[in-house]
Amino acid sequence: MKTIFHPAGERGKVDFGWLNSHHSFSFGHWYHPDKVHFGALRVLNDDQVRGGAGFGTHPHDNMEIVSIPLSGALAHKDSTGTDGIINTGDVQIMSAGSGIQHSEYNASKTEAVNFLQVWVYPKLQNITPRYEQKTFDATRRNNQWQIVVSPDEKDGGVWINQDSLFALAQLDGGKSIDYSPRFAGNGVFFFLLEGSAEIGGQHLGQRDAIGVWDAASIAVSATENTRILAIEVPMTGEN
Structure with a gap:
């Protein structure tokens, strides 16, 4: 058995006011040469977004992107035609494939939302973009x-x-x-x-x-x- 420990206090941190995020792996403004990925796991962001704020429309391709709300809810919209709410208890995935545009906003104007966003490198490249969401007991x-x-x-x-x-x-x-x-x-x-x-x-x-x-x-x-x-x-x- 081989192991690598990632203490919470060593995660990257950014605070833009509307977004407070901790990064397990190098992302955006934070880079650590020993924390770029774990196998095919590329991103694990622990995001807290202020009420009424969020990520405007932006592109992705050839990445499996999973969102897991821990508290609160996200409003999601993308170029596959999906437009809905991801609630706590739901798990959402986008296969970005050959290319997708999406936005994610806090569904509440007043309460913060805390969610995990996880990126995994895909098995097959340039598949047709797809979206799926389920609620779990x-x-x-x-x-x-x-x-x-x-x-x-x-x-x-x-x-x-x-x-x-x-x-x-x-x-x-x-x-x-x-x-x-x-x-x-x-x-x-x-x-x-x-x-x-x-x-x-x-x-x-x-x-x-x-x-x-x-x-x-x-x-x-x-x-x-x-x-x-x-x-x-x-x-x-x-x-």
């Missing part, structure tokens, strides 16, 4: 993994153009569950949303993360009530 992740992103529709998650899985779990203090990568050679990036846990011999607190690879099974042991996101990706390139 959070009780189905109590002390177990709930798959929310997968290339296999039978898993019930939104579809991704990559041999990648996203899974969420809510663990009671003292509970332990294992994560076994679905695809041979994949690694897993665990991002602790809240609580504390032990993974790969490392203690993690809120917003800490750890990448694990070359492991057939990975134990996640909660030391208090904990919410966690697991992102499984191919280990392409250097970490």
